[in-house]
Amino acid sequence: MKFIAYNVRPDERKYFENWSAKQDIPVKLIADEVKSDNLALAKGYDAVISFQTGTYPADFFDKLAEFGVKDVSIRNVGVDNLNLTAAKKYGIAVTNVPAYSPNAIAEFSITVLLQLLRQQNIFRKRMAENDYRWAPFVGKEIRALTIGIVGTGRIGKAAIEIYKGFGAKILAYDPYHDPKLESEGIYVDSLEELCGQVDVLTLHMPGSDKDGHLIDEAMIANLKDGAYIINTARGSLIDAKALLAALKSGKLGGAALDTYEYETPIFNHDLKQTGVKDELFNELVALDNVIMTPHIAFYTETAVENMVNISLDSAKDVIMTGKADTLVDLG
Numbered sequence: 001m002k003f004i005a006y007n008v009r010p011d012e013r014k015y016f017e018n019w020s021a022k023q024d025i026p027v028k029l030i031a032d033e034v035k036s037d038n039l040a041l042a043k044g045y046d047a048v049i050s051f052q053t054g055t056y057p058a059d060f061f062d063k064l065a066e067f068g069v070k071d072v073s074i075r076n077v078g079v080d081n082l083n084l085t086a087a088k089k090y091g092i093a094v095t096n097v098p099a100y101s102p103n104a105i106a107e108f109s110i111t112v113l114l115q116l117l118r119q120q121n122i123f124r125k126r127m128a129e130n131d132y133r134w135a136p137f138v139g140k141e142i143r144a145l146t147i148g149i150v151g152t153g154r155i156g157k158a159a160i161e162i163y164k165g166f167g168a169k170i171l172a173y174d175p176y177h178d179p180k181l182e183s184e185g186i187y188v189d190s191l192e193e194l195c196g197q198v199d200v201l202t203l204h205m206p207g208s209d210k211d212g213h214l215i216d217e218a219m220i221a222n223l224k225d226g227a228y229i230i231n232t233a234r235g236s237l238i239d240a241k242a243l244l245a246a247l248k249s250g251k252l253g254g255a256a257l258d259t260y261e262y263e264t265p266i267f268n269h270d271l272k273q274t275g276v277k278d279e280l281f282n283e284l285v286a287l288d289n290v291i292m293t294p295h296i297a298f299y300t301e302t303a304v305e306n307m308v309n310i311s312l313d314s315a316k317d318v319i320m321t322g323k324a325d326t327l328v329d330l331g
């Protein structure tokens with residue numbers, strides 16, 4: 001048995017090397033993501049371990065079938081960029097890592113809320129100009145706020161636990177009600193209702209492939225004046241133009257965005273030479289009441305280690321037994 005892993009970052013190498021030594025299974029490490037011109041490297045390997053947010057080559061599974069690859073194990077959650085119909089046609093198993101560390105994302109969503117509440121952009125700018133005054137940028141405490149959780153899955157639940165520690169009032173909307181949270185009485189019946197009652201709306205649900213945004217101009221109008229929006233989920237959930245308008249008009253108090261509608265050509269790229277050409281993005285980033293981060297909520301040592309180990313364990317399980325706990329349903 002031998003595996004090939006693509007898009008391996010320097011911070012992942014040690015986890016791959018340790019797993020490979022411990023299991024005595026060779027894993028070839030490739031720094032580039034999967035592209036048409038490096039796909040042939042997978043010839044002769046049993047499994048491909050990959051991680052990419054952008055597109056895979058159109059003939060990805062056709063070629064892997066030709067090369068005798070039996071499994072693709074991705075190191076992240078989302079399989080929206082994989083042609084699962086093609087995987088099924090060729091009988092290639094696909095696995096993902098559905099829960100590498102919900103806490104990583106939950107903690108981050110609260111970190112950026114705290115930065116917003118304490119007006120960190122403004123104080124950083126002032127200090128860079130040797131201005132160390134306080135007024136009038138007084139902050140807010142989380143315990144004085146009502147937090148609205150959208151999506152009470154793994155990450156939403158982890159966030160709720162942390163917010164409880166801060167002493168916040170918590171409300172939530174999710175079409176599926178978790179029995180324990182239900183017994184705590186935190187659910188409201190609609191997103192509109194949630195918006196009307198909270199000071200902070202924090203998104204922890206999957207992105208939708210349907211047209212239209214969950215948070216558009218009309219939904220923003222339902223929010224209290226001065227409310228904050230935190231999005232560590234998916235950029236597609238928020239109409240970024242409507243958000244910008246609401247931030248500029250003062251309707252919203254601030255936004256922390258770890259995901260952005262048009263992030264693919266920007267996030268995790270070195271754009272020092274060219275800058276960012278997306279005017280909407282540039283306008284958002286320039287606002288004092290916006291914290292923009294390049295999709296790094298997941299990026300902790302714990303999460304990275306789990307992403308590597310769970311994907312490799314899954315590939316091994318599939319090759320040895322044809323099964324794995326993390327098998328993706330190919331339809």
Ligand code: NAD
Pocket residue numbers: 077098099102105150151152153154155156173174175176204205206207232233234258259295296297298299
């Ligand atoms: P999960 O599947 O455990 O939970 C998602 C929850 O959203 C479920 O309870 C589901 O019922 C609920 N939901 C679905 N549609 C909804 C709707 N219309 N309104 C309200 N709730 C709805 O997923 P998770 O592990 O908690 O992850 C949530 C999302 O976080 C992922 O889908 C992904 O988009 C995002 N994510 C971001 C990062 C990052 O680095 N920024 C990392 C991992 C995941």
Ligand code: COI
Pocket residue numbers: 053076077078295298
């Ligand atoms: C996920 O795992 O869904 C993420 O958002 C993080 C990853 C794609 C970088």
